[in-house]
Amino acid sequence: MYKDFKLGKEDINILKGINLDIEQGEMVALLGPSGSGKSTFLNVLGGLVPPTSGDIMIRDYRISEMTENELCLFRREHLGFIFQSYNLISTMTAMENVALALTFAGVKKEIRRERAIEALEVVGLVDRMGHKPSELSGGQQQRVSIARALVNHPEIILADEPTGNLDSKTSADIMEMIYRLNREENQTFVIVTHDPDTTKYCTKVIHMRDGLIESEVNQ
Amino acid sequence: MKFRTILTIIGVVIGTSSIIVMVSIGNGAQKSITDELSGIGSVTTLQVYQDLSSMGMTSMGGGKTDDKTILNDDAIKDLKKIDGVVAVTPVVNLNGGEIEVDREQYGVSLMGVDYAVLEDMRYVTTSGKKPGANDENSVILGKDVLTSITYTGASTQLTESEVNPEDLIGQNITMTIKRTNANGEEEMKTQKLKVTGVLEATGGNEDYSIIANYNLVTELNEWQTGRKANVKKQGYTQALVTVEDSSVVNAVTTEVEAMQFTVFSMQQILDSMGSVFQMLQILLGGIGGVALLVACIGIVNTMTMSIYERTKEIGIMKVIGASISDIRNMFIAESTMIGLIGGLVGIVISLVLSVLINLIAGFFIGGEGGVTISFITPGLVIFALVFSALVGLLSGVRPAIKAANLSSLDAIRSE
Ligand SMILES: Nc1ncnc2c1ncn2[C@@H]1O[C@H](COP(=O)(O)OP(=O)(O)O)[C@@H](O)[C@H]1O
Numbered sequence: 001m002y003k004d005f006k007l008g009k010e011d012i013n014i015l016k017g018i019n020l021d022i023e024q025g026e027m028v029a030l031l032g033p034s035g036s037g038k039s040t041f042l043n044v045l046g047g048l049v050p051p052t053s054g055d056i057m058i059r060d061y062r063i064s065e066m067t068e069n070e071l072c073l074f075r076r077e078h079l080g081f082i083f084q085s086y087n088l089i090s091t092m093t094a095m096e097n098v099a100l101a102l103t104f105a106g107v108k109k110e111i112r113r114e115r116a117i118e119a120l121e122v123v124g125l126v127d128r129m130g131h132k133p134s135e136l137s138g139g140q141q142q143r144v145s146i147a148r149a150l151v152n153h154p155e156i157i158l159a160d161e162p163t164g165n166l167d168s169k170t171s172a173d174i175m176e177m178i179y180r181l182n183r184e185e186n187q188t189f190v191i192v193t194h195d196p197d198t199t200k201y202c203t204k205v206i207h208m209r210d211g212l213i214e215s216e217v218n219q
Numbered sequence: 220m221k222f223r224t225i226l227t228i229i230g231v232v233i234g235t236s237s238i239i240v241m242v243s244i245g246n247g248a249q250k251s252i253t254d255e256l257s258g259i260g261s262v263t264t265l266q267v268y269q270d271l272s273s274m275g276m277t278s279m280g281g282g283k284t285d286d287k288t289i290l291n292d293d294a295i296k297d298l299k300k301i302d303g304v305v306a307v308t309p310v311v312n313l314n315g316g317e318i319e320v321d322r323e324q325y326g327v328s329l330m331g332v333d334y335a336v337l338e339d340m341r342y343v344t345t346s347g348k349k350p351g352a353n354d355e356n357s358v359i360l361g362k363d364v365l366t367s368i369t370y371t372g373a374s375t376q377l378t379e380s381e382v383n384p385e386d387l388i389g390q391n392i393t394m395t396i397k398r399t400n401a402n403g404e405e406e407m408k409t410q411k412l413k414v415t416g417v418l419e420a421t422g423g424n425e426d427y428s429i430i431a432n433y434n435l436v437t438e439l440n441e442w443q444t445g446r447k448a449n450v451k452k453q454g455y456t457q458a459l460v461t462v463e464d465s466s467v468v469n470a471v472t473t474e475v476e477a478m479q480f481t482v483f484s485m486q487q488i489l490d491s492m493g494s495v496f497q498m499l500q501i502l503l504g505g506i507g508g509v510a511l512l513v514a515c516i517g518i519v520n521t522m523t524m525s526i527y528e529r530t531k532e533i534g535i536m537k538v539i540g541a542s543i544s545d546i547r548n549m550f551i552a553e554s555t556m557i558g559l560i561g562g563l564v565g566i567v568i569s570l571v572l573s574v575l576i577n578l579i580a581g582f583f584i585g586g587e588g589g590v591t592i593s594f595i596t597p598g599l600v601i602f603a604l605v606f607s608a609l610v611g612l613l614s615g616v617r618p619a620i621k622a623a624n625l626s627s628l629d630a631i632r633s634e
């Protein structure tokens with residue numbers, strides 16, 4: 001799979017031929033120096049940007065050929081995202097942020113609330129469900145965003161440096177939790193990370209460099 | 220709610236309420252005037268006159284249609300034959316009569332109609348009854364017959380008599396008429412009139428007249444002028460045609476005009492006034508429309524700003540599974556709400572304004588029972604509500620589509 005970005009008139013190749021298989025339930029770590037294309041790869045994988053050429057298949061779905069609207073519907077059912085900067089909606093409470101993902105799926109209000117609370121229970125934040133993001137610590141905000149990614153019970157969760165903004169103690173807690181989810185729910189995780197420590201939880205460690213996979217280690 | 224949104228809603232409020240108030244003023248003027256005119260039941264009566272322009276022609280040319288244009292008894296018979304006509308009567312007037320009631324003198328005029336068709340005409344007596352076909356000296360009083368009109372300088376003043384015409388029912392009144400004879404001497408004649416009833420307001424000449432038997436009025440006229448009327452050659456000056464109901468007025472009018480008579484009916488006035496008021500409403504509504512157009516631009520602006528501010532939020536929603544239509548509908552719903560809330564508040568404000576306008580107008584114009592300058596119909600309220608919601612909706616469409624088509628990743632990265 002290839003991805004170019006247009007910079008002025010020039011096309012610059014960012015992903016220069018990525019070839020990768022990931023099995024259901026795997027926990028994949030994506031490492032590599034800054035600018036090597038890890039985020040771009042994750043975004044293409046999640047259908048947030050289209051690849052320039054090549055294919056992405058998730059089960060039987062050909063992501064690379066879906067329309068924008070099909071991708072939205074696909075993400076709603078099958079994908080969860082966790083970002084380094086949490087990306088919570090600042091005007092909504094933790095509970096509302098988590099429940100929002102269900103709104104678009106047409107889930108009834110009481111059930112939305114029920115399931116949002118369930119997801120917040122999983123990340124251990126039920127007692128803070130009425131708080132706005134600005135009233136939560138970084139670690140707590142990230143847990144809300146994880147709860148939001150979980151609430152639809154997607155098969156795949158894509159996380160771009162989920163612990164990048166957190167101190168090492170909180171990072172370890174978050175990674176511990178992700179690992180637990182991976183084991184208990186058999187969800188597939190692809191995690192971009194800087195921190196080689198986090199790779200100890202992973203079944204597959206991929207090193208990227210300059211738009212290519214440098215090494216792929218199964219453990 | 221954002222201050223900006225409140226300002227935008229105020230814009231819609233101003234737009235809707237100005238449309239409602241403007242149109243309601245047109246409505247009110249129309250209502251008060253048509254109420255006045257059509258309440259009086261004379262919509263089914265046509266006044267027919269000899270065609271003045273063609274009369275000159277006949278006397279000079281003497282063509283074949285001569286006798287057709289003369290409003291004589293033959294013409295009255297022909298008028299009677301028209302479909303939808305219930306009664307036709309010639310009208311003769313006598314002016315310069317004087318009656319004395321309670322030692323007060325009142326100038327009166329008599330309006331002579333054919334008592335044989337009186338029963339079929341739409342005259343309604345408020346009290347008493349109509350005279351029978353052969354009651355030569357019985358009369359009905361117009362409701363304002365005792366109201367004297369005095370001209371003092373430039374202004375006209377109506378003075379109600381202390382005598383209620385209804386008190387005269389069953390009484391005989393004496394009317395005096397005068398003439399100057401060949402020798403230049405003034406002669407007087409008195410005529411006893413028996414009052415049988417008082418006529419409900421018609422809005423026409425009847426209100427200020429005494430309705431009398433056609434034969435009696437002709438007789439008195441002949442005494443006053445000293446010559447016999449030649450009806451066959453000169454015709455009556457006026458005839459009244461009563462039709463079945465208001466729906467046939469226009470058809471009958473056309474037929475009577477085809478007979479080369481001049482027709483005058485309340486319906487014609489109402490029709491022409493209707494179009495004047497429609498113009499007035501379109502004009503006034505247009506002014507409100509411009510205000511709403513400005514509000515429209517306000518909504519577009521607010522929505523665009525709001526989307527600009529919420530780009531990141533939109534991106535997040537798209538990433539977590541909002542479809543293009545979810546986002547679009549969300550913003551369209553928001554702008555429709557702005558329109559709807561603005562419309563609702565606008566309606567409430569207009570209802571208050573309408574009451575105030577009528578109160579203030581009543582204060583200046585006077586008149587009992589209040590004045591209707593501004594009249595808000597339920598239809599106008601519904602129209603305003605639907606229209607303001609529609610304005611909100613349509614204003615929101617473009618910004619909403621713009622929002623829905625934002626790239627989720629670019630949007631999520633924006634701050
Ligand atoms: N939208 C974009 N337009 C142009 N260049 C981009 C865009 N997104 C990322 N890049 C470039 O692609 C390269 C890879 O970026 P990224 O995938 O974010 O790297 P990483 O996440 O590994 O740090 C960088 O050089 C970056 O400047």
Ligand SMILES: [Mg+2]
Pocket residue numbers: 038039040
């Ligand atoms: Mg990155």
